[in-house]
Structure formats: structure tokens, C-alpha cells
Amino acid sequence: MTTTTPPVPLTPKDFATDQEVRWCPGCGDYAILKAIQKTLAEIGASRENTVFVSGIGCAARFPYYADTFGFHTIHGRAPAIATGVKLANPDLDVWVMTGDGDGLSIGGNHMLHVLRRNVNVQIVLFNNEIYGLTKGQYSPTSPRGQRSPSTPQGSVDNPVSPAAFALGAGGRFVARAVDTQQKELVEVLKRAHAHDGASFVEIFQNCIVFNDAAFAEFTDRKIAADNQVLAEHGKPLLFGEDKRLGLRLDRRSLSLEVVTLGEDGVGEDDVLVHDERNRVLASLLAQLEPPAFPMAIGVLYCDPAEPYERAVHNQLSAVKAKRQNGDLAALLKGGRTWIVK
Amino acid sequence: MTAPPNTPVPTSAAAPDRVLSEEVVIRFAGDSGDGMQLTGTQFTLETALVGNDLITFPDYPAEIRAPAGTTFGVSAFQIHFGATDIKTAGDELNVLIAMNPAALKVNIKDLGTGGLVVVDTAAFTDRNLAKAGFDGNPLDDDTLAPYQVLKLDIARLTLEAVKEFGLSQKEALRSRNMWTLGLMLWIYGRDRKATTAWLEKKFANRPEIAKANIAALNAGHAFGETAEMPAFVQSRVVDPAELAPGVYRTVTGTDALALGLVAGAQSAGLAIMLGSYPITPASPLLHSLAKLKELGVITFQAEDEIAAICSAIGASYAGALGVTSSSGPGIALKGEALGLAVSVELPLIVVNSQRAGPSTGMPTKTEQSDLLQAMYGRNGDAPVPVIAASTPTDCFDVAIEAVRLATKYMTPVMLLTDGYLANAAEPWRVPNVVDLPRFPVRFRTDPEGFHPFVRHEETLARWWAIPGTPGLEHRVGGLEKAYDSGHISYDPANHQRMTDVRTKRIANIARDIPAQRVEQGPERGHLALVGWGSTFGPVYQAVNQARREGIDVSQIHVRYLHPFPENLGALLGQFDRVLVPEMNAGQLVQVLRSTFLVPAEGLNKVEGKPFKIRELLEAIRARASEGGSP
Numbered sequence: 001m002t003t004t005t006p007p008v009p010l011t012p013k014d015f016a017t018d019q020e021v022r023w024c025p026g027c028g029d030y031a032i033l034k035a036i037q038k039t040l041a042e043i044g045a046s047r048e049n050t051v052f053v054s055g056i057g058c059a060a061r062f063p064y065y066a067d068t069f070g071f072h073t074i075h076g077r078a079p080a081i082a083t084g085v086k087l088a089n090p091d092l093d094v095w096v097m098t099g100d101g102d103g104l105s106i107g108g109n110h111m112l113h114v115l116r117r118n119v120n121v122q123i124v125l126f127n128n129e130i131y132g133l134t135k136g137q138y139s140p141t142s143p144r145g146q147r148s149p150s151t152p153q154g155s156v157d158n159p160v161s162p163a164a165f166a167l168g169a170g171g172r173f174v175a176r177a178v179d180t181q182q183k184e185l186v187e188v189l190k191r192a193h194a195h196d197g198a199s200f201v202e203i204f205q206n207c208i209v210f211n212d213a214a215f216a217e218f219t220d221r222k223i224a225a226d227n228q229v230l231a232e233h234g235k236p237l238l239f240g241e242d243k244r245l246g247l248r249l250d251r252r253s254l255s256l257e258v259v260t261l262g263e264d265g266v267g268e269d270d271v272l273v274h275d276e277r278n279r280v281l282a283s284l285l286a287q288l289e290p291p292a293f294p295m296a297i298g299v300l301y302c303d304p305a306e307p308y309e310r311a312v313h314n315q316l317s318a319v320k321a322k323r324q325n326g327d328l329a330a331l332l333k334g335g336r337t338w339i340v341k
Numbered sequence: 342m343t344a345p346p347n348t349p350v351p352t353s354a355a356a357p358d359r360v361l362s363e364e365v366v367i368r369f370a371g372d373s374g375d376g377m378q379l380t381g382t383q384f385t386l387e388t389a390l391v392g393n394d395l396i397t398f399p400d401y402p403a404e405i406r407a408p409a410g411t412t413f414g415v416s417a418f419q420i421h422f423g424a425t426d427i428k429t430a431g432d433e434l435n436v437l438i439a440m441n442p443a444a445l446k447v448n449i450k451d452l453g454t455g456g457l458v459v460v461d462t463a464a465f466t467d468r469n470l471a472k473a474g475f476d477g478n479p480l481d482d483d484t485l486a487p488y489q490v491l492k493l494d495i496a497r498l499t500l501e502a503v504k505e506f507g508l509s510q511k512e513a514l515r516s517r518n519m520w521t522l523g524l525m526l527w528i529y530g531r532d533r534k535a536t537t538a539w540l541e542k543k544f545a546n547r548p549e550i551a552k553a554n555i556a557a558l559n560a561g562h563a564f565g566e567t568a569e570m571p572a573f574v575q576s577r578v579v580d581p582a583e584l585a586p587g588v589y590r591t592v593t594g595t596d597a598l599a600l601g602l603v604a605g606a607q608s609a610g611l612a613i614m615l616g617s618y619p620i621t622p623a624s625p626l627l628h629s630l631a632k633l634k635e636l637g638v639i640t641f642q643a644e645d646e647i648a649a650i651c652s653a654i655g656a657s658y659a660g661a662l663g664v665t666s667s668s669g670p671g672i673a674l675k676g677e678a679l680g681l682a683v684s685v686e687l688p689l690i691v692v693n694s695q696r697a698g699p700s701t702g703m704p705t706k707t708e709q710s711d712l713l714q715a716m717y718g719r720n721g722d723a724p725v726p727v728i729a730a731s732t733p734t735d736c737f738d739v740a741i742e743a744v745r746l747a748t749k750y751m752t753p754v755m756l757l758t759d760g761y762l763a764n765a766a767e768p769w770r771v772p773n774v775v776d777l778p779r780f781p782v783r784f785r786t787d788p789e790g791f792h793p794f795v796r797h798e799e800t801l802a803r804w805w806a807i808p809g810t811p812g813l814e815h816r817v818g819g820l821e822k823a824y825d826s827g828h829i830s831y832d833p834a835n836h837q838r839m840t841d842v843r844t845k846r847i848a849n850i851a852r853d854i855p856a857q858r859v860e861q862g863p864e865r866g867h868l869a870l871v872g873w874g875s876t877f878g879p880v881y882q883a884v885n886q887a888r889r890e891g892i893d894v895s896q897i898h899v900r901y902l903h904p905f906p907e908n909l910g911a912l913l914g915q916f917d918r919v920l921v922p923e924m925n926a927g928q929l930v931q932v933l934r935s936t937f938l939v940p941a942e943g944l945n946k947v948e949g950k951p952f953k954i955r956e957l958l959e960a961i962r963a964r965a966s967e968g969g970s971p
Contacts, residue, residue, distance in 0.1 A: 017816075019828065019829075046811075047811075047814050048808065048809055048810055048811045048812070048813070048814060049808070049809055051659075051808045053655070063816050063818070064816050064818075064829065067814055068814050069808040069814055069815065069816075070815070070816035070817070070818075071655075071658055071685075071816070071817060071818065072816065072817070072818025072819065072820065073651070073654075073681060073818065073819065074651075074677055074678060074680075074681050074819055077647060077648070077651045077678065079648075080616075080643065080644075080647065080648035080651035080652050080655070081651045081652065081654055081655035081658070082655060083641070083643075083648070083651075083652050083655060084614060084616060084641070084651065084652035084653060084654060084655025084656040084657075084658070084659070084663065085655040085656065085658060085659040085808070086655075087614055087639050087641060087652065087655075087656055087661075088612070088614050088639075088655070088656035088657075088658075088659035088660060088661035088663075089659040089660060089661075089807075089808065089809060091809065092659060092808050092809060109644055109645060109648075110644065110647075110648055110651075112644070113643075113644040113648065312639060312641075315634065316634050316637065316639065319634035319635050320634065320635050320637070322635075323635035324635075325635060326633070326634075326635030326636040326637075328603065328604060328607055328636065328774050329773075329774045331600065331603065331633070331636065332600055332604070332771050332772065332774065333588060333590070333771050334590070335590050335591075336386055336389075336390075336535065336590060336591075337588050337589060337590045337771065338389060338390050338392070338588075338589050338590075339586075339587070339588055339589070340392060340581075340584045340585070340586050340587060340589055340770075341586055
């Protein structure tokens with residue numbers, strides 16, 4: 001399990017542990033594991049500087065399967081623990097592996113704060129719209145009407161949209177990907193890693209046992225093209241088999257509408273061009289839902305700012321410089337003193 | 342205060358014209374806006390500078406801006422100082438300063454018979470009397486008959502003293518506290534230099550305010566010197582206490598704790614990362630440490646108590662000294678994460694500044710009712726060392742000891758203080774840095790033969806192997822781990838073995854801490870008072886007094902509450918009776934009874950205030966006369 005770092009560049013296999021993977025056969029998590037291992041190899045990550053921090057849930061088992069440092073913590077708290085790791089050692093490359101229940105239900109508060117503080121970690125949220133490890137209860141992302149052991153008549157909760165939540169929390173990198181679409185997934189993960197600050201990646205992950213085909217209406221290969229739009233910076237928001245469908249802004253209602261190129265006089269100039277630094281556009285895209293609209297995937301928003309832990313350490317360095325690195329003896333004798341002979 | 346007739350008046354060689362007092366308890370009380378905390382703090386400084394021993398305790402309202410003149414808006418500052426060893430803030434007052442009727446109403450019951458009460462008559466208006474809930478004016482009826490009353494129109498005297506500075510009446514009246522301080526400094530023969538310097542610095546940007554306050558201070562002092570005072574107001578002197586030679590300063594428990602954590606971290610060669618969430622009375626530790634960035638202290642005000650401890654655990658995982666600080670309700674929220682730290686065996690300091698509970702309880706009032714929470718408040722068998730500070734200055738040593746245990750045994754340590762210790766202040770002999778213990782941490786670096794849960798033979802501690810170290814990549818978590826390898830394990834025998842080793846590792850700390858000593862009195866006998874935490878002062882004084890009365894009683898004060906010192910059980914067995922005074926409904930007494938099968942008896946008080954010496958003395962006397970076992 002513990003080997004020294006080889007001089008040659010690492011391959012995806014080098015990031016695999018000797019532990020038997022215990023996800024259900026056919027689980028989307030396998031695809032995500034594979035994509036992360038590939039990402040780590042492609043970005044030239046070092047094993048010793050990489051830390052995976054997770055909470056509780058199926059997704060949270062992830063650290064056991066990556067031959068890096070890993071910390072499987074408690075339910076919902078991975079963002080808080082990761083914040084402490086980064087504050088203590090900002091040089092570490094920290095990934096938070098979480099799910100829809102872990103990250104947005106029990107850990108919703110920490111998710112809000114790690115994003116608004118902009119701690120430089122990659123947050124990968126496996127969204128399967130169900131509680132898997134506890135055997136199938138509905139989750140905060142389950143649609144209304146979801147039948148589950150705890151909602152036999154169907155859920156009457158309104159779901160939260162992870163990407164919209166992340167944008168609302170002040171996240172400065174928000175992206176989406178699909179577990180089975182490896183090419184886009186690896187691209188998105190690489191972008192997330194390159195982002196300076198907190199990056200949030202929602203992955204639509206299929207739970208084959210408790211919520212199979214939850215995302216089929218936009219991930220099924222036969223219809224995916226017409227029901228997904230890949231957001232790429234500087235490119236028009238076109239989709240469909242032959243890229244004849246596009247997103248246009250209805251200025252009167254400040255909402256997006258789907259248009260067909262060549263119909264009703266619609267040309268490519270009418271179609272919105274994706275600007276990943278535009279938070280308003282990102283919010284509009286995050287809220288699109290099939291069947292009326294395509295699901296927006298890719299990097300919806302990316303607008304870096306100074307990460308939290310860097311600001312903290314800059315403050316620390318400034319005070320140290322100003323007060324000549326401090327001295328314990330002087331500190332102990334601080335304030336008003338007197339001498340007893 | 343007043344000597345009985347025909348007794349010679351004691352005097353001091355240092356000040357033959359003044360009456361000698363051994364020790365004095367003064368309380369400055371007024372409205373929240375009257376500046377009583379500053380007045381008390383300055384009186385304390387001048388008192389420390391003449392070499393008296395002392396303890397101070399502030400008592401301020403929970404409300405941030407309580408309506409003026411109300412009883413719940415009263416703010417008070419108490420100082421007990423003397424020529425002897427001072428160990429409590431004082432049972433009963435010798436002097437009460439009451440700046441308004443509400444302050445008189447709230448505090449007069451604590452003034453001893455014959456004690457001196459100083460009032461500002463200007464504040465005793467019909468309106469203020471009604472707000473304080475007085476039917477008539479206590480200055481005119483017999484309410485204050487048991488006391489000596491010094492009635493002064495402090496407002497008018499202050500206005501006269503500062504009139505040349507052209508301040509508004511409202512601003513001018515703000516100096517009433519300095520006038521009063523001046524008078525008190527005269528009564529006790531104290532200097533005004535430190536206060537004058539402090540005022541000049543504090544109001545450097547508003548020189549007219551500084552000058553007015555200094556004028557009021559001097560006027561109060563001159564008034565004592567020149568005015569014809571009633572015979573019962575005598576100028577007094579309190580000789581210096583016999584303190585060990587050295588450099589001194591005053592510290593609150595919070596100050597000492599912050600310094601101790603920084604010193605402990607330096608002894609271990611670690612940076613501190615404090616994760617904390619604001620809560621009374623623990624927040625001042627966050628404030629204190631936030632000011633120490635030059636010593637590499639990182640403070641993180643987390644989004645909640647859970648994130649606070651989790652960030653500290655994350656920091657420890659990455660190789661810093663993780664510290665989290667809170668009070669009972671916050672500690673309750675930290676319980677699950679504390680269990681994680683137990684399971685993954687990482688160092689962590691958890692400070693609980695206890696307050697009156699349950700639930701929100703009385704946040705500004707002291708109590709020590711979280712001992713059982715500290716010892717047992719987690720799911721599963723999750724032992725952690727628990728240690729408690731006994732005095733404000735003891736917080737420094739206890740903090741260093743907590744860091745030593747946490748890093749040597751790779752364990753969270755629960756450090757208990759309380760609202761009293763956090764806020765009380767006393768003189769502290771500043772230690773030399775070279776004399777502090779050193780216990781540098783050695784992180785694992787060698788990949789050869791490394792497994793995350795391989796243990797040190799003697800301490801049973803695992804290696805601290807931090808991210809960033811090549812070849813030591815490994816996974817840890819809250820799931821049960823296989824012995825040595827740390828892989829997930831559900832094996833029944835392994836869980837038994839891991840539970841046993843976690844228990845044994847903490848239990849073995851008993852070998853690495855000082856044997857329990859007897860603070861006062863013989864090591865065997867009729868009665869032992871066994872205390873912990875901030876009851877130290879009153880228990881010490883009560884046992885001391887009882888022993889002078891010829892009662893066979895000893896004092897045992899327990900710093901290490903889990904594990905107990907190895908000899909504690911045998912020591913308790915040497916006494917016919919064991920009495921355990923606690924500011925809770927009976928917690929240590931329960932643990933002592935169940936651990937050692939001794940017939941220990943509780944003496945319990947939960948009034949949000951420390952024990953009075955008198956209460957303890959009465960309990961000792963009662964048991965002394967009863968004799969035998971209960």
C-alpha cells in the first residue's frame with residue numbers, strides 16, 4: 001500500500017489502492033473513481049500532497065480507493081475538516097468527496113460556508129437524488145413525489161438544485177458533469193482542479209439499486225444530445241444532434257428560451273454565447289430542467305478570487321513582519337508588570 | 342471595618358498614620374454605563390503595584406445595553422486584596438460603591454454588617470428609585486442602618502472638578518467613576534500614576550477628555566485628603582503580601598489559558614489552529630488568540646460549533662495543534678466529532694469554559710456541571726483525558742499539560758475551566774521561557790514498515806503521519822480499523838482489541854502524571870475535602886481556617902479527572918469521611934464512589950456563584966462534630 005514516489009509520471013493505476021472497491025456493481029461511483037484517477041494522472045498530481053476528505057455515505061467511501069492521503073470523517077462535516085487541513089497546510093491539494101445527502105442535507109451549512117469563504121478545495125458532489133447507504137430514503141435533491149421507504153406516498157419536499165445552491169452561496173466555480181460521460185467529466189475535473197479557490201462540481205451519478213435511471217431523461221444516449229447543453233466559454237449555447245437548437249434570452253421576461261436555428265428567422269447571432277464569468281447567466285443555466293429545457297453541463301461559472309486560506313496566511317505574515325515574528329518571552333511579560341524582590 | 346471601641350488601632354510601620362487592614366473586599370457597582378469595570382481594573386492595577394496579593398471578579402449583565410437604572414443593568418467589579426495569600430474573590434464585602442439605587446439594591450445584601458457603603462446621592466432620584474424597585478429612599482429610612490453610609494454628591498463634585506474643560510454635562514458626568522476611584526485610592530493609600538498614564542494613552546486623541554478624567558481622579562483623591570470625613574471613614578493601609586520574587590503581572594484565566602496554549606504549542610514545536618464559535622463565557626479565548634498572529638496562531642471563527650471542532654481536527658490531521666474552545670452547549674454539539682478524533686487518534690485540545698446549565702441555562706454564571714459530559718458525553722467507548730484548572734493562573738500550566746498529553750498520547754484532551762476562572766484575575770509570576778517544559782513532536786517520515794496504526798510500545802500512541810510526507814499515504818476514518826494496518830475492519834476480535842487498546846492507552850496516562858498530593862493537612866485522618874476546578878480557592882481557605890480551629894481536615898484537589906492519579910483511591914481510603922464540594926448536583930462524587938467504592942459525600946451548590954468560605958467551613962465543622970463515617 002505504501003510505496004515511494006516513482007520518478008516516472010504517475011498513471012491512473014498508480015492512484016488505485018489495494019482495497020477491494022465495495023460499491024454495488026454498476027454504480028456510477030466506479031466511473032467517477034476512474035475519472036478522478038485519470039484526472040490525477042493527467043494533472044501530474046503527487047500522491048503525498050493529495051488529500052481526499054469525505055463525510056458519510058456511498059460517495060464518502062471514495063478515499064479508501066485512492067492511494068493518496070485520505071480522511072473518511074463524519075456525516076456532512078468534510079468541508080469543515082478540509083478547511084482546517086488547508087488552514088494548517090495551504091500547500092496540500094484537497095478534494096472534498098460528498099453526496100447529495102452528506103453535502104446538502106446534514107452538511108448543508110458547511111457547504112454554504114466553504115463556498116462563501118472560497119477555501120481552495122475541489123468539492124465533488126455525487127448527486128444520485130437518493131440516500132444509498134441507508135437503503136433508499138429520499139434525499140434533498142429528490143424530486144417531489146419521489147417514493148421511498150420514508151415517503152411511501154411520495155415526497156412532498158421541494159428539492160434543492162446543487163449547482164444553484166453553490167452559486168447562491170457565492171461559489172466562484174460551479175460545474176456539472178455526468179458519471180458516464182467520461183470525456184466531459186475529466187475535463188470538468190481538470191478545470192475544477194486548476195481553479196484557484198473553492199470549486200464545486202455536481203456529478204449526476206446513477207444509483208442502480210435505489211434510484212436507477214433517475215437522470216435518464218437527459219443522460220440516455222439516444223436522447224442525450226437533445227436534452228443536454230454543454231456550456232463552453234466563448235461558444236454559443238447550441239445543442240441537439242446537429243447543433244440546430246440553441247438558447248436565446250427572452251428579454252421581456254428575463255428568461256431563457258429554446259430556439260431552432262433556421263426557424264422563425266432565428267440565426268446563430270440570436271443564440272447566447274456562454275460567458276463563464278457571468279454569474280447571472282450561470283444562474284439561468286443552472287435552473288434549466290428537462291423536459292422543457294436541456295440540462296446544462298460543463299463549467300457554468302468560473303470567476304476566481306483570492307482563496308480564504310491564502311488571505312489568512314497573508315494576514316499572518318503581515319503581522320509577523322510588523323511585529324518582528326513575535327517572541328514568547330515578550331508576550332508572557334506583556335501588559336503592566338511589577339517586580340517583587 | 343470599624344474597630345470595636347477601646348481596642349488599639351493597628352497601624353503599619355510603612356504608614357503609621359493609617360489604619361492597618363490585613364485584607365479588604367471592595368465591590369464597585371453601578372449602571373452598565375458607569376464604567377465600573379474600568380474603575381475596578383484601574384484600582385486593581387494600583388493595588389498590584391503596591392504588592393498586595395489579590396483576586397478580582399467582574400459581574401456584568403448578560404444584556405449588552407440594558408436600560409439605564411434597572412437592576413438587571415447593574416455592572417459590578419469585585420476585588421479582594423491583602424497582605425496575605427488571597428485565594429478567592431471574597432465572601433462578604435467590606436466596602437460597596439453604589440453609583441445608583443439599582444446598584445445598591447442588587448449588592449447591599451453582600452455587604453458585611455458594619456461595612457462601608459459609598460453612594461452618589463445625586464443618582465437617588467425618584468425616577469431611579471422607582472426603577473430600582475425601592476418604595477422609599479433607602480438613604481432616608483433604616484434600610485442601611487446595619488452599615489456605615491458615606492453619602493456624597495459625586496455628580497456635583499465631579500462637575501465642579503471638570504468644569505474648566507468645557508465638556509457637555511453628559512460628558513462631564515462620565516468622569517464620576519474616576520472621581521470615585523480617586524477617593525478609593527486615597528482611602529487605601531494608593532498611587533495614581535498608572536491610572537493617569539493609562540487615561541492619557543486611552544484618550545490620546547481627545548486630550549480634553551483625558552484631562553477631565555485626570556482632574557476628576559485628583560479631585561476625588563483631594564477630597565479624601567481635605568474634606569472632613571465621618572469618623573468611620575479612615576485612611577487605611579494594606580501591607581504588601583509575601584510573594585515569591587520575580588516579575589509579576591495580573592492575568593485572567595482566559596489570558597493565562599491563551600498564553601499557556603501558545604507556550605505549549607511552542608514546547609511541542611507546533612503551530613496552533615483554533616477553531617471556535619462565539620459563546621459566553623468562552624469567546625474571550627478566541628479574541629485573545631486572534632491577537633497573537635505574530636506567534637503563528639491561526640484562529641478560525643467557524644460557522645458553528647461542529648465546524649469549529651472539525652476544522653481543528655483537520656488542522657491536527659495536517660500537522661498543526663488543533664484547538665477548539667466552547668462552553669457546555671457547544672461542547673454538546675462537538676460530541677460526534679470528538680468521537681472521530683478519538684477514533685482516528687489525533688491530538689486535539691477541547692476547552693470547556695463551563696457555565697450554568699442545562700440547555701442555555703445562565704450563560705454569564707459559573708458552574709462546574711459538565712464533568713460527566715466531558716468524561717462520558719460521546720457515543721461508544723470513547724475515553725479522553727480530562728484535566729481541570731483550579732485558579733486563573735493555573736490555566737497556564739494546565740494548558741501546557743494538555744498539549745503535552747495530547748501530542749504524546751495522540752488523543753483529544755478535555756480541558757475544563759469555568760465562567761469564574763475565565764473572568765477572575767490574580768497576580769501571576771511570569772515564568773522564564775527557558776524553564777518551560779519541552780516535548781517536541783516527531784512526525785513520522787520513514788515509510789519503512791509504516792502502517793497508520795502501528796503503536797509506540799510504551800505510550801501505545803500511533804505515529805503522527807501528516808499529508809505531504811512521501812511514502813506515508815494512508816487512509817483513516819471513523820470506521821473501525823484493523824490493528825496496525827488501519828484498514829476497515831468489522832472483525833469481532835479486532836474490535837475488542839481496538840476498544841481495549843484505546844482504553845488502555847488513556848488509562849496508562851495515570852503513570853505519566855504526578856501522584857495526587859494532599860494540599861493541606863495530613864495524608865490520613867477524619868475528613869478530607871476533595872475538590873476540582875475553581876472551588877480550589879474557597880476550599881483552601883475553609884480548610885485552612887478549620888485547621889486553625891483545630892479540626893482534623895485535609896484538602897485534596899484533583900487536577901487529573903480522567904484518568905485519576907494512580908494513588909488517589911488509596912489516599913481517599915485513608916480518611917473516615919470524604920466530602921466533595923462541587924458547583925453541580927454531584928458529579929465528581931459519583932465518579933469517586935463508583936471508581937473507588939468510597940463513601941464519599943457531596944456538598945453541592947448551583948447558584949451561579951462560587952462557594953463562600955463560610956458555607957464550606959460550616960460543612961466542615963458539622964462533620965467534625967459528628968465524627969465517624971456517615
